[in-house]
Amino acid sequence: MSTSDHELADIAVRDTRVSDAIDEPMRAMILDILAEEALTATEVHERLEDRGVERTENTVRHHINELRDAGLVDVVRFEEGRGGTTKYYHANTIVLSYSLPDSADDAVEEMIDAVQPQITDALTTLTEEYDNAIEEIVADMQPCEHCRTQKYETYVLLTVLRRAFVRSYRN
Numbered sequence: 001m002s003t004s005d006h007e008l009a010d011i012a013v014r015d016t017r018v019s020d021a022i023d024e025p026m027r028a029m030i031l032d033i034l035a036e037e038a039l040t041a042t043e044v045h046e047r048l049e050d051r052g053v054e055r056t057e058n059t060v061r062h063h064i065n066e067l068r069d070a071g072l073v074d075v076v077r078f079e080e081g082r083g084g085t086t087k088y089y090h091a092n093t094i095v096l097s098y099s100l101p102d103s104a105d106d107a108v109e110e111m112i113d114a115v116q117p118q119i120t121d122a123l124t125t126l127t128e129e130y131d132n133a134i135e136e137i138v139a140d141m142q143p144c145e146h147c148r149t150q151k152y153e154t155y156v157l158l159t160v161l162r163r164a165f166v167r168s169y170r171n
Contacts, residue, residue, distance in 0.1 A: 018093065039089060075087045
């Protein structure tokens with residue numbers, strides 16, 4: 001936590017694995033398309049064309065493979081036929097790239113006040129019951145013992161909360 005008089009209002013998370021993979025804008029579109037259903041590279045190519053993106057199917061396939069290599073897209077099904085194997089891809093991560101309007105500040109503050117006690121309880125549970133696991137993860141993340149100022153624990157806790165949110169939201 002900050003010890004200055006200035007209040008910390010938010011945390012911006014930049015997962016380098018995700019950032020590097022979606023540095024190409026078309027990849028974010030592909031993730032968006034694959035978030036809805038499993039598709040082949042050909043079907044993704046067609047959906048991109050419907051959105052006015054004209055690239056070769058090989059280029060689209062390359063971008064899907066980059067997303068797969070970054071762990072953002074899974075191969076969820078194989079189908080044999082026509083002398084080859086067709087792969088179906090599905091996104092396992094969505095990328096949200098928005099900004100809230102200033103007019104939302106009061107409503108957002110009210111919602112924060114409503115859930116903050118539960119978040120405080122969740123953080124207490126995580127830090128008290130999983131402290132050793134968090135420390136092990138942090139030890140694997142930090143390049144040296146002097147890098148404690150990098151807020152690795154905060155990143156781990158936010159990752160847990162984000163993924164729990166996704167799981168709850170989908171259920």
